[in-house]
Amino acid sequence: GAVVSQHPSWVICKSGTSVKIECRSLDFQATTMFWYRQFPKQSLMLMATSNEGSKATYEQGVEKDKFLINHASLTLSTLTVTSAHPEDSSFYICSASPSTSGADTQYFGPGTRLTVL
Amino acid sequence: SQELEQSPQSLIVQEGKNLTINCTSSKTLYGLYWYKQKYGEGLIFLMMLQKGGEEKSHEKITAKLDEKKQQSSLHITASQPSHAGIYLCGAAAGGGADGLTFGKGTHLIIQP
Numbered sequence A: 001g002a003v004v005s006q007h008p009s010w011v012i013c014k015s016g017t018s019v020k021i022e023c024r025s026l027d028f029q030a031t032t033m034f035w036y037r038q039f040p041k042q043s044l045m046l047m048a049t050s051n052e053g054s055k056a057t058y059e060q061g062v063e064k065d066k067f068l069i070n071h072a073s074l075t076l077s078t079l080t081v082t083s084a085h086p087e088d089s090s091f092y093i094c095s096a097s098p099s100t101s102g103a104d105t106q107y108f109g110p111g112t113r114l115t116v117l
Numbered sequence B: 001s002q003e004l005e006q007s008p009q010s011l012i013v014q015e016g017k018n019l020t021i022n023c024t025s026s027k028t029l030y031g032l033y034w035y036k037q038k039y040g041e042g043l044i045f046l047m048m049l050q051k052g053g054e055e056k057s058h059e060k061i062t063a064k065l066d067e068k069k070q071q072s073s074l075h076i077t078a079s080q081p082s083h084a085g086i087y088l089c090g091a092a093a094g095g096g097a098d099g100l101t102f103g104k105g106t107h108l109i110i111q112p
Helices: none
Strands: A004-007 A010-013 A019-025 A032-038 A044-051 A067-073 A076-081 A090-096 A112-116 B004-007 B010-014 B019-025 B032-037 B043-049 B055-058 B061-066 B071-076 B085-092 B100-102 B106-111
Touching (some): A032 A067, A044 B100, A076 A090, B004 B085, B019 B032, B019 B085, B032 B061, B032 B071, B043 B055, B043 B061, B071 B085
Parallel strands (some): A010 A112
Antiparallel strands (some): A004 A019, A019 A076, A032 A044, A032 A090, A067 A076, A090 A112, B004 B019, B032 B085, B055 B061, B085 B100, B085 B106
C-alpha cells in the first residue's frame, strides 16, 4: 500500500514553455502533499507544501508565480513550471502522507525529470 | 532552519561486511526518516523513528534514534549488492505534517 505516482516520468521542453507535473496518491487520500526538487548529486530540497482545497505554502526562495501548485482533490496535486528556463531543469519529486496517519510517514513518487532546452 | 549532516558521504564496502551510516541534526528531532534512493529514481521508505532510544529493524537494516544527541544511525548487517544506493535521512521541522529536510545522502557501493 501507500503508492504515489507521478506523471510524466520525464519531459523535455523548450525554454519559455510551461510544463505540468502530476502527483497522485493511488491507494490513500492525502490532504497534504509535498513537492521537492533535486539537482544532480545533491539532496532533495523542499519547494512547497500542497494543501487540498487551499493555497500552497512555499519555502523561502521558491517563486510561487513560477511554480504553480494546485491540489484539487485528496489524491491529486499538480505542479506547473511556468515559462521554464534551462536552470529549472531538475528532478522533481512529490510525497504524500495518508490523511489518517498520525505518524506522518511520507511516501514518495518516482520523480519527474525535467529538461529545458 | 534545521540541517542534517550525514556521514560518511560515500562508502565502499565488500559484500558481506557490516556498515553504519550516521545522521546528525542541528536541532531537536521530532521524527527521523530513512530513505533509499537509486540515482534518478524516487525514494524508498525504509524506517521512521520518533522516540528517543527507539530502534527499528527491517530485514538486515537497523536504525536507531538517539534523541539527546540529535542523531540517528543506520546499520546494515552482512551487506548485499541490493543494498547499494544513496541513503538519505530526513527530518520534520515540527511535530505535524511538515515537509522534510534531508541530509546530503550517503552513497553506498557494495563490492562483490
